[in-house]
């Protein structure tokens with residue numbers, strides 16, 4: 001092909017976006033012409049690696065953001081301060097960025113720069129030349145990473161085709177080396193960050209996501225615990241480990257039943273934003289009913305008289321799961337035994353307890369000590385002539401990265417005669 005017959009080509013090969021597009025997915029002609037600008041093969045291959053890695057990283061990130069926006073649109077306090085969902089921060093820099101913000105460094109931008117560069121930029125000149133020690137620089141140089149420190153930015157240049165994991169580790173080492181400034185960074189002030197906070201605090205937005213969370217949460221309870229709305233009517237119910245109390249909230253708001261108790265040891269502290277959102281849905285009367293039926297307590301020592309509940313629910317708050325299965329066997333065992341004993345004590349004759357998640361024979365091997373402890377506790381319970389126990393499969397869950405293709409989640413149903 002003669003020169004004047006060549007396909008139209010952007011005149012400015014210094015344009016970052018044009019070069020990036022060619023590196024990511026340029027035609028052979030475009031690549032040749034980029035190389036003809038004086039880039040040797042090794043450098044070209046290196047830059048191409050980063051451009052392609054950036055592309056797939058951002059594509060995956062967009063999927064993460066879409067899922068987050070759909071499934072859990074409420075931002076945490078740290079996200080509000082950063083002015084973004086954590087998923088909007090590229091994964092290799094994400095942990096370092098949030099830890100730096102906690103240490104007092106106001107971050108503005110982070111992630112892939114042009115060519116082989118990774119950068120975090122800041123809202124103020126925090127750094128002098130010595131902020132990163134010579135020894136850390138030397139260590140990283142040995143590993144093929146050159147640091148460029150400016151008063152309000154840190155960049156890394158990789159001289160080999162690094163993976164995201166290597167980048168993440170390098171960012172984490174840099175973050176660990178920087179001193180804590182004593183107070184967390186103030187809220188980010190970019191236009192995007194401000195707009196993000198405005199949307200998050202809009203009462204309409206809050207109400208929409210709160211309603212969505214409440215409905216989805218309630219439906220999950222019904223599905224996972226094998227309940228229908230009819231089974232809740234005219235029953236005295238307790239939700240043990242109630243979290244945001246969305247189950248009780250939905251039952252009261254939708255007039256399903258008012259006789260539903262929430263037992264929760266960490267009321268108001270575990271999910272403050274979500275709890276606020278749930279509470280924003282309640283009228284004064286509904287709040288009185290829900291608060292009046294909320295008791296700070298634990299599943300191991302239930303704050304109820306004997307034989308007072310028709311239906312006892314444990315959803316996502318199984319005993320023993322917070323203990324280390326290997327190192328805190330006694331704690332795990334104790335929680336399991338006390339919880340089942342308490343359930344049997346409080347259940348009315350003819351009543352039912354439903355607990356989720358448990359597992360059938362297919363489960364991740366790491367659960368073995370816990371699964372065996374629950375199996376033994378259920379075995380002992382089944383010898384009690386007043387109890388019958390069923391394990392009902394609920395759904396398969398694919399576990400990535402292990403040889404078992406799936407585990408089968410199940411619910412435990414305990415009926416008291």
Ligand SMILES: C[S@@+](CC[C@H](N)C(=O)[O-])C[C@H]1O[C@@H](n2cnc3c(N)ncnc32)[C@H](O)[C@@H]1O
Pocket residue numbers: 217240241242243244263264265266270297298299300314315316317
């Ligand atoms: C994963 S959340 C589940 C919340 C809610 N049941 C749901 O499914 O959305 C687990 C809850 O169990 C609570 N919890 C922790 N230890 C507990 C205990 N000993 N007794 C009862 N609840 C406990 C936690 O505070 C948390 O709210």
